[in-house]
Amino acid sequence: MTEKIEKTFRGLVIALQKARLYGTDHVKFRESIPAVYENLLDLFRHRNELVIGLVGNELAFEKEIFFDLSRLLQPVIEYLTSRGIERISFSQGLTLEELERFVVFLAVSSDQNDPDPQVCLEQRNIRNITVGKLGVAGGEEKDKDKPGESVFKIYEDSLSRFSSAIDALLTGEKADVLSVRMTLNNITEMLTGRYQEFLKLATVKRYDAGTFVHLMNVAILGMYFSAKLGFPKEDVNEIGMAGLFHDIGKLYISRKIITKPGKLTEEEFDRIRSHSSLGAEILLEYSSSLGVLPSVVAFEHHLKYDLKGYPRLAVRRSTLTASKIIAICDVYDALSQRRSYKNDYPPNVIYDIMIKDRGTSFDPELLDSFFRIMGVWPVGTLLKLSDGRIAVVRDENPDDIFHPLVEVQDAQGAKEILDLRKLAGTVEVERALNPLTDGKEYLALI
Numbered sequence: 001m002t003e004k005i006e007k008t009f010r011g012l013v014i015a016l017q018k019a020r021l022y023g024t025d026h027v028k029f030r031e032s033i034p035a036v037y038e039n040l041l042d043l044f045r046h047r048n049e050l051v052i053g054l055v056g057n058e059l060a061f062e063k064e065i066f067f068d069l070s071r072l073l074q075p076v077i078e079y080l081t082s083r084g085i086e087r088i089s090f091s092q093g094l095t096l097e098e099l100e101r102f103v104v105f106l107a108v109s110s111d112q113n114d115p116d117p118q119v120c121l122e123q124r125n126i127r128n129i130t131v132g133k134l135g136v137a138g139g140e141e142k143d144k145d146k147p148g149e150s151v152f153k154i155y156e157d158s159l160s161r162f163s164s165a166i167d168a169l170l171t172g173e174k175a176d177v178l179s180v181r182m183t184l185n186n187i188t189e190m191l192t193g194r195y196q197e198f199l200k201l202a203t204v205k206r207y208d209a210g211t212f213v214h215l216m217n218v219a220i221l222g223m224y225f226s227a228k229l230g231f232p233k234e235d236v237n238e239i240g241m242a243g244l245f246h247d248i249g250k251l252y253i254s255r256k257i258i259t260k261p262g263k264l265t266e267e268e269f270d271r272i273r274s275h276s277s278l279g280a281e282i283l284l285e286y287s288s289s290l291g292v293l294p295s296v297v298a299f300e301h302h303l304k305y306d307l308k309g310y311p312r313l314a315v316r317r318s319t320l321t322a323s324k325i326i327a328i329c330d331v332y333d334a335l336s337q338r339r340s341y342k343n344d345y346p347p348n349v350i351y352d353i354m355i356k357d358r359g360t361s362f363d364p365e366l367l368d369s370f371f372r373i374m375g376v377w378p379v380g381t382l383l384k385l386s387d388g389r390i391a392v393v394r395d396e397n398p399d400d401i402f403h404p405l406v407e408v409q410d411a412q413g414a415k416e417i418l419d420l421r422k423l424a425g426t427v428e429v430e431r432a433l434n435p436l437t438d439g440k441e442y443l444a445l446i
Contacts, residue, residue, distance in 0.1 A: 001043075001046065002061065002064045004039060004042065004043055005043070005050070005052070005061045005064070006066055006069060007039060008036060008039040008040060008043065008050075009052060009059060009066075009069070010069070011032070011035055011036040011039060012036050012103070013073055013076050014032055015029065015032040015033055015036055015103050016076065016103055016106050016107055017076075018032050019103055019104060019106075019107035020107045024103075024104045024107055024108075029103075030100070033096065033099060033100045033103065034096065036099065037094075037096045037099050040090055040094060040099070044092045044094075048091065048092045049089055049090070049091050049092070050089070050090045051087060051088070051089045051090075051178060052087070052088045052089075053086060053087045053088075053178035053181075053182065054077055054080060054081060054085070054086045054087070054182075055178065055181045055182040055185045058070040058077075058185060059073065059077065060178055060181055060182075065181065065185075065234060065237065067233070067234055080106070083106070083117055084116070084117050084132070084133065085106075085117055085131045085132070086132070086133045086182070087130075087131065087132055087133065087178065088129065088130075088131050089129065089130045089131070090128065090129055091128040091129070091130075092128070093127075093128045094128040094129065095128070098125075098126045098127070098128055098129060099129075101124050101125070101126055102121065102124075102126055102129050105120060105121065105124060105126070116132075117131045117132065118130060118131055118132055155216075157183075158183045158187065158216060159212060159213065159216050161176075161179050161180060161183050162180065162183070162212060162215065162216050162219075162244055163212045164176070165177070165179070165180045165244075166212065166215070166244075166245070166248060166251065169245070169248060169282065169283075169286060170248065170251060170252055170282075175286070175289070177286075177289040177290060180241070180244070181237065181241070184219070184223070184237050184240040184241060184244075185237055187219075187220060187223060187240070188223055188227065188233060188236050188237055188240070213337075214247075214333055214334065214337060215243070215244055215245070215246070215247060216244065217329075217333045218243040218244070218246065218247075218326060218329045218330050218333050219240045219241070219243035219244040220240070220243075221243070221329035221332065221333060222239045222240060222242070222243035222322075222325050222326050222329045223236050223237070223239060223240040223243070224373075225325055225328070225329060225369075225370055225373060225374075226239045226322075226325055228369075228373045229369060238291065238293050238322070239293075239322050239325060239326070241290060241291070241293065241294055242293045242294045242296075242297035242298075242322055242323075242326055243297075243326050243329060243330075244294075245279070245283055245290070245294040245297075245298060246279070246294070246297050246298050246301050246326050246330065247275070247279065247298070247330075248279045248282055248283060248298060249274075249275035249276060249277070249278035249279025249280070249281075249282060249298060250275040250279070252275075252278060252279070252282060253275050253278065274310075274311055276298060276299050276300075276301065276302050276303075276310060276311055277299060277311045279295075279298035279299070280295045280296070280298045280299035282298075283295035283298055293320075293322060296320055296322075296323065297320065297322055297323045297326050299311070300319040300320060300323035300327075301323050301326050301327045301330060302327070303319050303323070303327075304327070304360065304361045304362075305319075305324065305327075305359065305360060305361060305362055305363050305364075306359070306360050306361075307319075308360070309361070321366075324362070324363045324366050325366065327361070327362065328354075328362055328363075328366060328367060328370050329370075331354060331361070331362075332350065332354065332370070332374075335350045335353060335354070336350060346431065346432040346434075347376055347377050347378060347381055347432055348376050348377070348402075348429075348432070351371060351376045354367065355367070355371075371401050372396075372398045372401060373396070373398070374396070375393070375396035375397070375401045375404050376401050376402050376404075377393045377402075377404050377429065377432065378393065379393050379394065379395065379396070379404075380392065380393060380446055381393045381432055382432065382433040382435055382439040382442055382445065382446065383406060383429050383430075383431070383432055383433065384429075384430045384431055384432075384433055385406075385408075385427055385428070385429060385430060386427055386428040386429070386430050387427050389408045390408070390409075390433070390439075390442050390445065391406035391407060391408045391418065391445075392406060392407050392442075392445045392446055393405070393406050394406060394407050394417065397419070397420075397421045399421070400421045400424075402429070403419075403420035403421040403423075403424055403429075404420060405417060405418070405419050405420070406418050406420060407445070409445060
């Protein structure tokens, strides 16, 4: 299927290039359309609708992102984006004439005063092709991010898209997977320069123990961690997808069983204990659009490094690296979240808890790498120093994870960066401040 999609899009691009090079009345352009049309008819034998999207600067179809093809077609991608087109949907019933009029529409230079691209198609009597921006499930579109938009809005918009997709899967509906992939891809592109801002936001929002927030945080942590480990971009995005859906079995149970009035049956208790395998079953139903990795990670993320977790395996085998990564990120974020039944743990306590399970619950090399990257005191953490000053963590020291780079501010508002590694023995971290309690008055520093 993906090979046919790629062939179809190549043909569409060639037709567009010929239209722009020779003109829309030239025979070379008109001769290029039937081949594309035949490819589409062949694809319609398998499904009623075909959706091609632009995820960031990449071409995508369902679970596939065509990285190599995207690099070759960057000028075309940029051209489509400039026309306000991030999504092209072809529906059964499409005629050869509609396809030709569509390519002509794409080839004609746009004017800033042109109406919405979809309105233009309707004016040209093109009924079986729709275009626009990638939106959340259900067809609602998000406003385009404005320059200088806050990370908070990006975070909230991403959470909305992810929540809609997860809700769709839980209710057996069609999820807008392309929208999810676009969001994950955008987050990947921001991680290098703006991940610290995401961390600061997570520090402030730690009170929010909502499951969707946890799933999104695990996805972002997994993507950042795998990117820092040197994984290629496509693998980073796939790990993000797996992190986003790894606990869907628990969500399903909480809606179907845990909220049930009255006493649970033994069978229902078994379902609760087997949420990993249940999640894998749910995600397998969507493997054509999500891929197989989310299902595998959902099944494996509680197995533990020594395979003494759950579900029990009939045959001992190593788990996927992606599952080991998500297992670390899952526990790390869960310990960081403020729960109704416990206070949140300060960062150094989280480190102590997780390091005790090094080699049992967690892959020892991956866990060491995780804390070299994250540090014991994550970026954005409010700290009280041994000399009485209040500081906020600005960067990590990979060679000394207990002594980060921090920023302090004096009474006159002057700021200074301190490398606590160089000050070790003189100035130490006394404790972390909870931004909702004893650190509330210092939130402006973050």
